[in-house]
Amino acid sequence: MTYSSSQSVSLGTAFDVSTDSVGWKAGGTVSRSSSFTASWDASAANRSYTLESELGKYKEVCYIVSGGSSSYAYTKYSFVPIKLTGGYSTAGTANFTANYCTGALAAGTWTRNQSNGSAWTLSSGFDISGLVGFDVTSTSNWDTSNALSYKQPTAGLYKLCGNNDWPAYASRVIGHYA
């Protein structure tokens, strides 16, 4: 798996709406790009690939100014990704249903770098549940510089499956015994 600086990542934000008696909510998304390239080693384990981002907590204090005087109105907080730090790692991921399968594969390496496939989404792009009670998501799409490769060491033993489309276009891809 490789990531290149030309690929931007859409990161979720969170904001405090406690004055509306709702508490924290996931907000919109912001796009962040970088100037580094990451390459993850091959692994036979189920895994997700993570890019590290600096997350800022912002405080917004609002005053109402009227007739030469001001009065306090409210204070709100929000979490917004600042930038990708250059750090990257892997994390485990649970098995998932993937019914769009190929037949048994030849030995070799399959590589996908299409940008018109489904984006992948991490359900916990930011693990801030301890702060705000929920996680926010991150999404990234495929790109020519964002490539995923599967190496099949043995002919006829394995197949590839996609969760919502054929492997070349699926959001998530998994290998199974054929």
Place this chain on the structure above:
Amino acid sequence: MRPLLAAVCVLALGACASGGQDPGPAPSRIAPGLHSEAAPNQPPRPQDHSKYVAVPSGTPAAVTFGFPLCSLAAGARISAIRPTRVIGDGFSIVEIRLATFDPHAGYTLASPGYPPTPRPNEHDQTALGAAPPACTDKATASEIQIGMTRSATAAGGGGGWDGTVVEYTLSGTKLSLEIPYGMLLCGTSTDPC
């Protein structure tokens, strides 16, 4: 309107392909009448691609590459299958055929050997002149299969087709569909290998 939908790549019917072929004029990636899961509805950017670099196996050592192909409009008929671009000269094409089979059996991406192990209710025919089944026929899946083996003269070089053009006719009009899927045999001309 897209008469044919092709999901993968193809080679000239029953012919052998090797390096140095003129890929011909650039085809349309949005082709009326044919549909392929390997060439979705949105025109891909030129760099869009997936590829399989395979190590041949079996006797003789070969690989079967494949991609889904079905008809969006009745009457679409394949007239030629050729590479978008050829890489290396260490390969030869054994055969190109249209296969129909039980959709639960799984499509061919790159299978060991040629011909591959038949799937339930599989029926094979030469691709040239064939009319792929309708995309609306959910009981039947269809794909193009390309058998590829190492060439006798430059086996170590590997290579293959970097994309495929499916040419077809519909109501007397000549059309084409490009499949941005690289089908390659491992060798000095390919990456990886």
